[in-house]
Amino acid sequence: xxxxxxxxxxxxxxxxxxxxxxxxxxxxxxxxxxxxxxxxxxxxxxxxxxxxxxxxxxxxxxxxxxxxxxxxxxxxxxxxxxxxxxxxxxxxxxxxxxxxxxxxxxxxxxxxxxxxxxxxxxxxxxxxxxxxxxxxxxxxxxxxxxxxxxxxxxxxxxxxxxxxxxxxxxxxxxxxxxxxxxxxxxxxxxxxxxxxxx
Numbered sequence: 562x563x564x565x566x567x568x569x570x571x572x573x574x575x576x577x578x579x580x581x582x583x584x585x586x587x588x589x590x591x592x593x594x595x596x597x598x599x600x601x602x603x604x605x606x607x608x609x610x611x612x613x614x615x616x617x618x619x620x621x622x623x624x625x626x627x628x629x630x631x632x633x634x635x636x637x638x639x640x641x642x643x644x645x646x647x648x649x650x651x652x653x654x655x656x657x658x659x660x661x662x663x664x665x666x667x668x669x670x671x672x673x674x675x676x677x678x679x680x681x682x683x684x685x686x687x688x689x690x691x692x693x694x695x696x697x698x699x700x701x702x703x704x705x706x707x708x709x710x711x712x713x714x715x716x717x718x719x720x721x722x723x724x725x726x727x728x729x730x731x732x733x734x735x736x737x738x739x740x741x742x743x744x745x746x747x748x749x750x751x752x753x754x755x756x757x758x759x
Contacts, residue, residue, distance in 0.1 A: 567609050568592040570619030574719050602629040612636040619643045622683040623692045627699035634705045646713035647690035648675040658686035
């Protein structure tokens with residue numbers, strides 16, 4: 562008998578990629594789109610049905626979203642919340658959506674501090690990361706088997722704003738210099754682009 566996964570936000574870039582990979586490994590995957598309202602706990606519960614081996618939430622932006630996810634997580638063997646790199650702050654409290662870009666001393670690891678949890682409008686630059694932190698903490702403090710993933714630059718098939726093509730074309734043409742956003746200092750510096758749900 563195959564394992565079952567439910568992916569909330571399964572029609573987005575990350576959700577579709579997860580669904581493809583799981584199906585390739587023999588999973589049964591339900592990846593509802595807009596027909597399941599993320600703001601309606603009963604609709605999400607109906608989508609989960611009798612439970613799942615894996616519950617992936619690509620649409621969990623707030624602590625309230627996390628609270629509506631908790632009863633479903635109890636009916637799943639494992640739950641994954643897709644968060645974002647936008648939660649991390651540098652030594653000055655700057656994050657990727659700050660007016661001034663953060664200056665991380667090296668690669669960002671899980672030990673990097675995060676911003677304080679917040680409950681403002683998650684669709685704003687200032688509210689996005691703070692709400693993600695609040696959602697993460699709500700889920701992780703539950704004691705349930707929950708994994709939080711914090712992707713950064715998401716690329717791939719179906720990306721509505723494919724940024725990687727420019728860079729791939731420059732590599733293939735053997736261009737020695739790169740045009741980075743204003744926050745970069747040298748060709749070896751990774752660009753920092755705003756991270757937000759929209």
